[in-house]
Amino acid sequence: MRLVLLLLTGLLSAAVQAAPLEVATFDRRYWPEQLDTPTLFDVASRAEILGFARVLHESEALDEGALAKRLNLRQVNMVAVAALRQRLWQQLWRNYDLAQKSCEQDASFCYVIEHLGDLRQQAEKFEVAADSFYTAWAGPARVFHQRYLDEQLRKAALFPQTSSEIERFSDQERNGDGLNDRLFMLTFEGGPGPATDALTDYLRRQKLDATFFVLGNGIQARRDKSSINDLRALYQGQCVGILGWEYRSHAHWQQWQESVMRSAARVQGDLPEQYVPLFRPPYGQRRADSQGFFASQHLQVALWDIESQDQSALTAEQSAQRVLSLMLLWRHGVIQFHDNQPKAQAAVAWLLKNTAQSGIGWEDCKAYAARQQ
Incomplete structure (x- = not known):
């Protein structure tokens, strides 16, 4: 019986999963400033939040089939994916609100964002101008954000059949x-x-x-x-x-x-x-x-x-x-x-x-x- 259960578990996993995704990494040399003050940490933080929010917003246009294809999966738990997206938006808004407290010291990546709806709207149109001091960062950062988002979406898509750190089961x-x-x-x-x-x-x-x-x-x-x-x-x-x-x-x-x-x-x-x-x-x-x-x-x-x-x-x-x-x-x-x-x-x-x-x-x-x- 134990052997049968193990075989069934393996077959179910194979039916759902396909090839793994490429690991997200980013060369910090593309960012033009050293993080040598709390204010400059906030500048870089705001940039990461807005860049990631942009690719998160774009991912919401994918239907189940398109998302499964992008994540190299045969099946997708769309309920878990929706819950993850909602949680990510809340985290991004809280983090941006904290990061914008230093906008008086450095206004880079500062916009009028007073609530989550504002962040969503800004994310939809966020881009770095071609003549910006941060232009070299924008392209590689978008690749990083896309790959990292896919890592998270894939874990949610497989949850709870394949459990991971993406979600907690309880307050324990x-x-x-x-x-x-x-x-x-x-x-x-x-x-x-x-x-x-x-x-x-x-x-x-x-x-x-x-x-x-x-x-x-x-x-x-x-x-x-x-x-x-x-x-x-x-x-x-x-x-x-x-x-x-x-x-x-x-x-x-x-x-x-x-x-x-x-x-x-x-x-x-x-x-x-x-x-x-x-x-x-x-x-x-x-x-x-x-x-x-x-x-x-x-x-x-x-x-x-x-x-x-x-x-x-x-x-x-x-x-x-x-x-x-x-x-x-x-x-x-x-x-x-x-x-x-x-x-x-x-x-x-x-x-x-x-x-x-x-x-x-x-x-x-x-x-x-x-x-x-």
């Missing part, structure tokens, strides 16, 4: 929505691995902390290879949540509850000072009816808002540039990196260097874990 799940404007949080998953030691040491030297979502079997292997004291030194000053015992989808795995409980017990026992009661579902995949289980375990599902794509073919700098563009667009959120990727540290270093004077902040990992979403 959290992302970065509760963070203040300009406040971001670093998270890493997939470890511990060979790259984790240098990364945690780097973060401590930068006086930063992050939440590391670890594998139970990885923690056990690391402890067996070294010692529990070495394990605790590895994550000193950081927070440690769980990914489960193995890095595999917890949506259809029969032993998913055992995976969660076993890894939570392992990490809480070995790292009592660093442990936080947060579960990051591998690939963002989890069951729609799992909230009762997580509540019984005193765990929250920890999703993310900004995906670095550092496990793709992107270089460290390309990954960091993608993250920065999305930080400008969303203005707050949880950033997902993978510490089983050596490029993660280089990406974070680039990101810190290029936002040092921009007026952003980094959320304390313990404070985030203690938040009520």
